[in-house]
Amino acid sequence: MSLALPVFKSWVPVWLIRVTLFLVIFPGLLLFGLSTASGPGAAGYYGIEPADVQYSMVVFYAAVAGFFALERRFFIFIATREYFILSILIQMATAYVCFHTQNLYILLFFRFLQGMSNCMTTSICITLIFGSLHSERAREIGYSIFYCLLLCITPISTIITAPILDAFDYNVLYKFIIFTYIPGGVLLLVIMNNIRLNRKMPLYQLDVYSFIIYSAVLCLLGYTLVYGQQYYWLQDSRIVWSLSATILLIGLHVLRQLHLKRPYLNLDVFKHRNFNVGMFMIFVLYLIRGALGIVSVYFAVILGMDPIHIGYIMAANIAGIVVSVLISSRLILMKRPIRLVWLYGFVLLLIFHVWMWFLFTTQADPSTYVIPLIIQGMGAGMLMTPIIVFAISSVPEHLGSSASATGVFFRFTGFCTSIALVNYFQLQQKNNHINRFQEQLSGLNTVVSERLTQYTRTLTGKGMAPDLAAKAARGLLNRTVDNQAQLRAMMDYYLLISIVLIVVLLVIALFPKLNRTKIDLKSNQPSPAVY
Numbered sequence: 001m002s003l004a005l006p007v008f009k010s011w012v013p014v015w016l017i018r019v020t021l022f023l024v025i026f027p028g029l030l031l032f033g034l035s036t037a038s039g040p041g042a043a044g045y046y047g048i049e050p051a052d053v054q055y056s057m058v059v060f061y062a063a064v065a066g067f068f069a070l071e072r073r074f075f076i077f078i079a080t081r082e083y084f085i086l087s088i089l090i091q092m093a094t095a096y097v098c099f100h101t102q103n104l105y106i107l108l109f110f111r112f113l114q115g116m117s118n119c120m121t122t123s124i125c126i127t128l129i130f131g132s133l134h135s136e137r138a139r140e141i142g143y144s145i146f147y148c149l150l151l152c153i154t155p156i157s158t159i160i161t162a163p164i165l166d167a168f169d170y171n172v173l174y175k176f177i178i179f180t181y182i183p184g185g186v187l188l189l190v191i192m193n194n195i196r197l198n199r200k201m202p203l204y205q206l207d208v209y210s211f212i213i214y215s216a217v218l219c220l221l222g223y224t225l226v227y228g229q230q231y232y233w234l235q236d237s238r239i240v241w242s243l244s245a246t247i248l249l250i251g252l253h254v255l256r257q258l259h260l261k262r263p264y265l266n267l268d269v270f271k272h273r274n275f276n277v278g279m280f281m282i283f284v285l286y287l288i289r290g291a292l293g294i295v296s297v298y299f300a301v302i303l304g305m306d307p308i309h310i311g312y313i314m315a316a317n318i319a320g321i322v323v324s325v326l327i328s329s330r331l332i333l334m335k336r337p338i339r340l341v342w343l344y345g346f347v348l349l350l351i352f353h354v355w356m357w358f359l360f361t362t363q364a365d366p367s368t369y370v371i372p373l374i375i376q377g378m379g380a381g382m383l384m385t386p387i388i389v390f391a392i393s394s395v396p397e398h399l400g401s402s403a404s405a406t407g408v409f410f411r412f413t414g415f416c417t418s419i420a421l422v423n424y425f426q427l428q429q430k431n432n433h434i435n436r437f438q439e440q441l442s443g444l445n446t447v448v449s450e451r452l453t454q455y456t457r458t459l460t461g462k463g464m465a466p467d468l469a470a471k472a473a474r475g476l477l478n479r480t481v482d483n484q485a486q487l488r489a490m491m492d493y494y495l496l497i498s499i500v501l502i503v504v505l506l507v508i509a510l511f512p513k514l515n516r517t518k519i520d521l522k523s524n525q526p527s528p529a530v531y
Helices: 014-037 039-046 050-077 080-100 104-130 136-167 172-191 208-227 237-259 267-271 273-289 291-302 307-333 338-359 366-393 397-440 446-461 466-509 512-516
Strands: none
Touching: 014 050, 014 080, 014 104, 014 136, 014 172, 039 050, 050 104, 050 208, 050 397, 080 104, 080 172, 136 172, 136 307, 136 366, 208 237, 208 397, 237 267, 267 273, 267 397, 273 291, 273 366, 273 397, 273 466, 291 307, 291 366, 291 397, 291 466, 307 338, 307 366, 338 366, 338 466, 366 397, 397 466, 446 466
16 A cells, blocks of 8 residues: 555554554444434434434535535645544544434534544545555455445444344444444554645635535535425425525525636536536436335334344345445446446346335235345445446546535435435325225225224234224224335335336436546546445
8 A cells, every 4th residue: 555654654564554444434434324223213312303313314414515625625734643533533522422412403513513524534544545546456446345335334234233222222322433433543543653645735715615605505405305395395484495595505606616716616527418417327326225215114114123133134235235346346347338337237226126116015024025135236336336437537637526526416415305205205195095095994895894893803802802992903904004005105106216217227228428438547536425
């Protein structure tokens, strides 16, 4: 590791350097998925709404995306080891506050700080790792491993946190995160030299105003998309004000970037057609990734699986991601047409969504879903690295940093849009199905009468009094209706995603200019902030 050797002591082996960097970066990746490790657990502990839990994750993501362009100045100003330790200490301190507080606004503020410090840690780790990889093969393998880890972090978080949540309250997860930072932090102090990778530049002419405006845009956009359905969109003044402020600040941000000598985000990246295509593809990919969360909800609510067993079955998804990342990296190194790689990935995702549409039912063997989850993982893993390196390779080298930061914005937007769509189908569409089912629940319906009689007879046979059994039977019937309505909403969402995938496949097939972009893994380095 030619870049990392001056940073680390001469006696430190390469494998120890890589292990240490992994120990530093992995807890930060876990922090992102911590909010979704147990939505009900987080909502119950903090006394907040499920949408608030989602928004705490969005705020973390917005901080990563908003701080990325400014972070490089601090990275150059502070010595490498000091920068590492500072970012770790900030993340440990913010995790400690999140462990103790039960105030939503304090939680959101410190989650934002977590996102900023997480961007610092991830940035320097990627600089040290990938800066030492000079050959195209080495860089492709490095990118594939890193993005594979990012794709796997959600199911890995479920596997790791499920046993903890089974024995402790939700906030203990933050204490767990604090302890996971200690091994990497101690190793860094032991093996690192106190040197700089770049010439120190004073922190003057920092574009703090662009950072504030851009971060506000991301937070307000996330607020609109997360809470929109809950507040009935434009029928609520909070959504109207949030959306209006988002549009106003976007206009202000664009005007500011056009007139700055050194823009925070260079908008010239949008002059390159294939870059725009890459942004569309990454938006769609993150939009589709949100559908996997519905599978976890299905396992928990409909099939009644506990988080530990959900984590076990989601391991199949990890296996699919690992296999497909290896395949996609090999295809890129073999210079196969990028359209072909994308077609493989989106076809696999289409197969998964159509297959799951038929598998949604109130009773099923969990092993039935192993192969579909492997296929979903293969589809996502086949697309992640190729799309990102395609988009970055579509612009000149001097625009690489702005292209990476812009890519984070589209990933953030796709992520938030998926939350908005899921909320719509889980709230609005589910209620529509419940209302249709309720129209059939009358005493004149013989099927309903037979089901109520069956429930009553079963409960009476277990020793319940006849009058209580009749009331409980009605409750069981309502629960069955609720489950059926939720299933129908899930099926509707997967049908929509399947249609989107068909449209995307047609776009790829009918867009031959995609292959004109030469994948360049030596000049432009994709952004590390790619959650």
